[in-house]
Amino acid sequence: MVxxxxxxxxxxxxxxxxxxxxxxxxxxxxxxxxxxxxxxxPFGGDRPPFSGRTAILLLGLTVLDLYExxxxxxxxxxxxxxxxxxxxxIADSYEELDAWGRWLEARGVRHSEVRHAQGSALFDFVDPDxxxxxxxxxxxxxxxxxxxxxxxxxxxxxx
Numbered sequence: 001m002v003x004x005x006x007x008x009x010x011x012x013x014x015x016x017x018x019x020x021x022x023x024x025x026x027x028x029x030x031x032x033x034x035x036x037x038x039x040x041x042p043f044g045g046d047r048p049p050f051s052g053r054t055a056i057l058l059l060g061l062t063v064l065d066l067y068e069x070x071x072x073x074x075x076x077x078x079x080x081x082x083x084x085x086x087x088x089x090i091a092d093s094y095e096e097l098d099a100w101g102r103w104l105e106a107r108g109v110r111h112s113e114v115r116h117a118q119g120s121a122l123f124d125f126v127d128p129d130x131x132x133x134x135x136x137x138x139x140x141x142x143x144x145x146x147x148x149x150x151x152x153x154x155x156x157x158x159x
Contacts, residue, residue, distance in 0.1 A: 015063035016087060020129050021075075023053050023068035029128050030057055033107050034089070036064060060090065076130040086124070086132035097121055097137045118142075 020026040023042055030036040040056035052069040079085045091097035097114065104111050104125055111125035119139035126132055 015065055017065035018131055019067045019069055021072055023055060023066055025128050026066050027055055079132050086134050088134040088136045091135050091137040094121055094137055097135055100135045
């Protein structure tokens with residue numbers, strides 16, 4: 001019976017997998033521009049039904065799988081299609097957000113203007129395949145308040 005089954009606690013996202021048109025170019029972008037570490041260099045797909053090459057990177061505390069599918073027709077990413085819209089990266093302060101903007105500009109990576117809204121700020125840019133990436137700062141106090149509210153809600157649901 002559905003009412004007898006309690007939802008387990010969600011711990012977060014394990015990793016993100018992105019399909020890319022040129023694995024080596026994408027590795028260079030995520031490593032050289034965003035500071036990702038390559039934890040498994042390019043290798044042939046080792047699990048069916050994947051056919052192509054993949055690499056595994058560590059971007060902050062998030063594992064990032066990059067997939068170059070053999071059947072990829074080299075089309076650019078389009079966020080308005082069903083599927084991934086964007087990937088958001090953390091900036092720990094307004095100053096760090098600005099520093100990332102300057103860093104990207106110095107490397108020729110165009111980005112949007114910084115947008116501010118109720119204790120947060122963000123800007124967008126794209127990777128070599130047009131995948132939209134966002135740098136986002138959220139005031140830690142807002143996160144604490146949201147966490148406290150969520151904890152209270154979860155406590156009520158699981159009692």
